[in-house]
Amino acid sequence: MEYEILLHNLNNTQKEIGTDKGLAKIGDSIVNLIYSVAKSMYLTKINKNAAIIRTGDKVNKTILSQALKDAEMKDFAKNRGDSHDLANTVEAIVAYIWLSRKSTISEMIGIIYENLSGDITKRRMENENASLAFAELLKIFKPFLPTKKI
Amino acid sequence: MEYEILLHNLNNTQKEIGTDKGLAKIGDSIVNLIYSVAKSMYLTKINKNAAIIRTGDKVNKTILSQALKDAEMKDFAKNRGDSHDLANTVEAIVAYIWLSRKSTISEMIGIIYENLSGDITKRRMENENASLAFAELLKIFKPFLPTKKI
Numbered sequence: 001m002e003y004e005i006l007l008h009n010l011n012n013t014q015k016e017i018g019t020d021k022g023l024a025k026i027g028d029s030i031v032n033l034i035y036s037v038a039k040s041m042y043l044t045k046i047n048k049n050a051a052i053i054r055t056g057d058k059v060n061k062t063i064l065s066q067a068l069k070d071a072e073m074k075d076f077a078k079n080r081g082d083s084h085d086l087a088n089t090v091e092a093i094v095a096y097i098w099l100s101r102k103s104t105i106s107e108m109i110g111i112i113y114e115n116l117s118g119d120i121t122k123r124r125m126e127n128e129n130a131s132l133a134f135a136e137l138l139k140i141f142k143p144f145l146p147t148k149k150i
Numbered sequence: 151m152e153y154e155i156l157l158h159n160l161n162n163t164q165k166e167i168g169t170d171k172g173l174a175k176i177g178d179s180i181v182n183l184i185y186s187v188a189k190s191m192y193l194t195k196i197n198k199n200a201a202i203i204r205t206g207d208k209v210n211k212t213i214l215s216q217a218l219k220d221a222e223m224k225d226f227a228k229n230r231g232d233s234h235d236l237a238n239t240v241e242a243i244v245a246y247i248w249l250s251r252k253s254t255i256s257e258m259i260g261i262i263y264e265n266l267s268g269d270i271t272k273r274r275m276e277n278e279n280a281s282l283a284f285a286e287l288l289k290i291f292k293p294f295l296p297t298k299k300i
Binding site for chain 2: 107
């Protein structure tokens with residue numbers, strides 16, 4: 001199945017990709033999928049009782065908006081965007097990279113998994129550490145994104 | 151990235167797979183992803199103005215529970231389950247198939263896309279026709295699922 005056509009009407013600028021509502025919606029599902037699998041794998045690895053853990057928690061907006069700031073990629077977002085807007089920008093970027101076949105779901109899960117650390121069963125630590133993992137993902141994606149800002 | 155380990159503690163029976171809460175959570179993101187891309191591709195194909203349409207609408211529970219009934223796979227669900235339970239069962243099956251590498255996201259998008267029909271911009275027609283498409287997906291998955299019921 002070829003779906004790169006879904007990108008054909010986009011001008012390849014950072015702002016257009018990062019503020020596209022349809023991309024953000026598609027990216028929302030991708031982000032939740034890669035995070036739920038990476039988190040399940042990570043929790044299974046650190047579990048002391050060798051239990052297998054399957055979870056599907058949604059990624060909260062704080063995690064994603066902080067990741068965009070940490071990766072220094074706020075240029076992709078709406079001017080004066082709030083944390084919800086910044087999170088949408090991360091989702092749009094993830095969808096763009098995936099639809100243009102620059103990365104796969106499996107690769108993205110691997111990157112998030114490798115970059116998770118600490119006891120993410122504690123909410124505050126999860127927010128901090130998952131942000132860092134998503135920031136690493138964004139930094140890896142950067143070379144595959146347009147350099148033209150607007 | 152290998153994540154088949156997430157299935158290792160499951161007994162391979164229809165009921166155990168179809169009622170696993172963690173699988174249903176992971177499957178929720180997969181189902182939303184494949185449907186949003188298949189729907190975007192389909193709406194782009196039927197659009198009279200040759201516009202590219204990107205959408206990410208979540209799949210509603212009615213669509214999925216009807217699909218499970220149409221595919222005659224209610225044995226996988228909780229006894230006397232409501233439509234929410236049946237929808238979770240579809241999600242769990244999709245996650246199981248994907249985690250065990252019996253199908254890919256791309257293949258699933260293709261199957262849903264090929265089986266969509268009619269004017270799905272109308273809610274009622276969308277529900278009916280998307281159910282049929284998901285029922286086809288389930289029928290294709292059936293040979294890869296355990297035959298043991300409980």
